Amino acid sequence: MSYGNKELTEFRQYLRTEKRSKGTVKQYCHIVNNVLAHVGREPAQITRDDLARYKAHLAIEKEYSKNSMYTTIKGIQSFFRFIGSDAAEDLVPPRRSERMPRYISEAEAHALIESAKGEKRDYAILKMLGYTGLRVSELCALNVDDADMHEKVVTIKSGKGDKDRIVILDDSSVNALRSYLGSRSEQNGALFVTKRGRISPVSVQRIVKNYAKSAGISKKVTPHVLRHTFATTLLRRGADIRIIQKLLGHSSIATTQIYTHVDESMLKTVYEKSKPQY
Structure with missing residues (x-):
């Protein structure tokens, strides 16, 4: 019942x-x-x-x-x-543990993306995930007209938290998208499709997993791991934390700041350059 x-x-x-x-x-x-x-x-x-x-x-x-x-x-x-009931008012949720983001190295990300070079759609998907930090749900929701190849930007409409934002496309991502779209007969509608229609998050997760295996990466790699990799790489290369926040679509910079804790080698390098000279 x-x-x-x-x-x-x-x-x-x-x-x-x-x-x-x-x-x-x-x-x-x-x-x-x-x-x-x-x-x-x-x-x-x-x-x-x-x-x-x-x-x-x-x-x-x-x-x-x-x-x-x-x-x-x-x-x-x-x-x-x-429903207007106070039955749950005594429930107190525990404090969530702050898990460090999992990410892969730049060399591993390169190997992963390049392993898909023979498949235009998959190559474009991995380029987009690796170079924009999109959430998998955002990637799957994209339409062709959301990507402005001339301006090299993608508009994310009503992302997490119902917020629109712009992400930047690098030249290699633009070229991968153009090559993929050029191989399609249909130039409108969903940006990434399967034979059944708009691609699903499960399909993208499977694509990432399979190419990670093909690239010889033993770690578990998911679309969200690529998002973490994007953010960590930007930070390591000197990007301002507020710019990373905007690119990732975080409403609070506190969410973005977790990436400042994940790269021990980066912390040591910055410390050596900035430590006091008493």
Whole structure:
């Protein structure tokens, strides 16, 4: 038996109206489905004690990480506040651990991209990920007319947080895109396509994984690892942290500053140049 179908449908619509990302809508609704199924009651009947026991269940039996627990509690709180219940008000999400971004070296990134040179679409995708720092969802949402080859910019429309922004294309990325589009019969619509239509994030993740393997990279490489690699490389080469923030589409510079902690060799180099001479 399922519970809270009406409330969950309305909650999903509310999240969409609030311009929450597709990922957040899907994740929060999944979280609410799980808690309703576990407690086994309609939302209005669920109490603070029910949710306290559910939190303990996730922490002890399911062994949720701090980050998973944080997201789950935020989703639960959002739902119960939406239906006008105070049942989730006693739930306190744990502080999320600050995980260092995973990235690959410039040599590995070069090998990864070059391994796709024989496939125009895949080569253009890897160029875009490696040289723009786009999120995979942003890359998949691009249309042909979002890329201005003459001005060498791409407009990201309603990225994360419902913010538009501009990212820069280097010459090699422009050339890769032109070569790919020149091989297509359809010059409008989605920028990256498969035989079935617009490419999906899962397909892009598979592309990155396969070419990383072809390039002999033993690390786990994902589109987000390439985003981290882009940011870390810019920082290492002297880019201002505020420029990196704009290129990545971070609303807070605090999010971008995590990259200042990841490169020990860079920190040592800067320290040696800047340390006091007492």
